[in-house]
């Protein structure tokens with residue numbers, strides 16, 4: 001290895017590529033724009049979902065209860081159902097699906113409860129209709145809660161222990177740290193985007209520096225200089241790696257900026273679009289995932305060997321092609337290979353284990369999900385980093401081998 | 413100096429099976445001499461010259477170029493060879509000056525030396541107008557001049573030309589021919605492949621007729637004329653390769 005020669009080749013390739021508009025596009029502009037675009041998309045979608053859910057909360061007609069303001073207020077505050085005022089033809093309305101269910105409060109409901117008496121609440125539904133069933137489930141939940149509160153109040157007034165009607169208690173508790181909850185939803189996506197960008201960033205230069213050079217006839221020119229082929233590959237490899245990593249870096253930078261500036265912008269955007277529905281804006285706000293910055297740096301560290309792997313593999317594969325077009329036909333299907341493990345990694349229930357830690361790309365995708373949610377599994381991190389480095393070294397070795405094969409270089 | 417000893421190259425091709433592109437090719441070229449390799453399409457000219465330039469490894473046989481073995485000292489051979497072919501192109505996004513400097517640096521020249529050589533070559537080849545323009549905008553003639561400067565930056569002792577006038581107009585071709593002669597006059601060892609008969613007459617001190625991968629005849633033009641009883645180069649060629657193909 002002759003480092004001055006490698007440096008000469010690297011600087012020449014860098015200058016050459018920086019003069020190419022297509023490289024700049026794939027290396028700087030696309031990654032810079034793609035992150036804010038994805039953030040905006042996520043924000044927009046979650047905003048829509050919230051609005052949709054609100055718009056589709058089943059309508060329930062409240063019959064009676066004019067003398068019971070307490071329960072009416074509690075019902076109105078429950079946003080899982082939409083309470084509409086009573087109308088005479090309520091049965092017809094349920095049949096016409098204009099109203100999903102009706103709830104009938106007996107006269108003096110509030111008063112009856114206050115006196116410790118019992119009152120009957122009636123729910124009318126339309127059997128077999130899904131939204132009507134939603135409404136009933138929701139109303140049942142609401143009234144069960146309401147009853148439980150009433151029971152607690154009555155026991156307390158008589159100084160009886162709550163255990164009297166509650167021999168045991170059943171609880172579920174979330175132990176995931178709050179970052180992890182956010183992390184799991186979108187956390188899998190962001191590191192994965194880095195993997196994808198590391199690939200797309202390396203793709204164009206790798207093809208241009210090999211098949212493209214063969215096609216343009218410059219490969220033969222450079223091969224008849226005294227530079228050793230290994231130096232040539234390494235110089236080119238470093239260039240492709242630079243492109244790959246700067247694609248990731250630019251996207252990271254633009255993502256950080258999106259987080260800093262975007263948060264407030266989103267709130268405004270949400271509020272404006274919801275036309276005064278302040279609640280919606282608040283709901284769209286938390287859609288911006290809260291990611292652990294240190295974890296993000298670690299993800300970047302994990303992506304470096306992946307970028308090495310991609311750069312070397314892409315060089316080796318596209319060198320085999322005779323023309324840029326042919327190289328594209330080899331490389332484009334590989335995107336699926338990159339997307340597949342990431343999709344698997346985002347599936348619920350796919351968890352890191354020692355075997356999966358050896359599957360390239362998938363392992364990084366899985367561990368990154370943990371990292372951005374602030375979980376550091378050191379043994380896995382070491383195993384994954386190590387195995388990815390081994391794969392990367394193998395790919396680089398293959399690229400060097402390919403450059404030394406004259407039937408590949410002069411394939412006709 | 414160039415010495416080829418039974419250079420042989422076989423390719424394995426999926427469709428055509430084993431191809432013997434060059435077989436037992438032996439010849440010598442001395443400094444100050446132009447050796448012309450005359451052959452039709454597919455005769456094996458490019459394959460032979462690529463072996464001399466160490467781009468391809470001989471399957472059998474060997475060669476010494478500028479005092480170095482093409483297999484064992486490939487890098488040293490390349491450091492002493494200028495290789496110019498119709499298929500060796502320029503980097504379109506570099507300027508002519510950058511292109512020349514790139515090859516200077518890869519040949520181990522210092523910045524000062526590169527500057528000096530570039531200035532001299534640009535003056536010799538009348539390149540000053542376009543030295544700092546990008547190669548992809550060049551006319552064929554400008555490209556040719558830049559390529560010549562690129563091969564000469566390290567002042568190699570041996571020059572290898574593979575059909576360098578292919579696709580050039582008369583004027584551009586004449587520049588090349590003049591330049592090849594110049595190389596000989598400066599004492600360089602020159603090998604020149606072509607299928608153009610007139611170039612052989614104009615340039616070559618010794619002619620080797622190659623056909624089907626074999627070197628069929630070799631000698632100065634007068635020698636070949638005497639041996640075949642023909643005066644016209646084309647007739648000499650046709651007679652040597654075994655008459656007109658049916």
Ligand SMILES: Nc1ncnc2c1ncn2[C@@H]1O[C@H](COP(=O)(O)OP(=O)(O)OP(=O)(O)O)[C@@H](O)[C@H]1O
Pocket residue numbers: 407410411412423424425431432433451452453454455456457458459460607
């Ligand atoms: N890389 C290769 N793989 C397989 N066959 C090859 C390869 N390179 C050359 N050949 C074959 O070897 C033979 C000699 O080719 P070569 O290019 O040396 O001829 P040439 O004299 O330079 O011809 P031309 O005038 O067309 O340039 C041809 O039959 C060619 O098809």
Ligand SMILES: [Mg+2]
Pocket residue numbers: 457458459574575
């Ligand atoms: Mg040829």
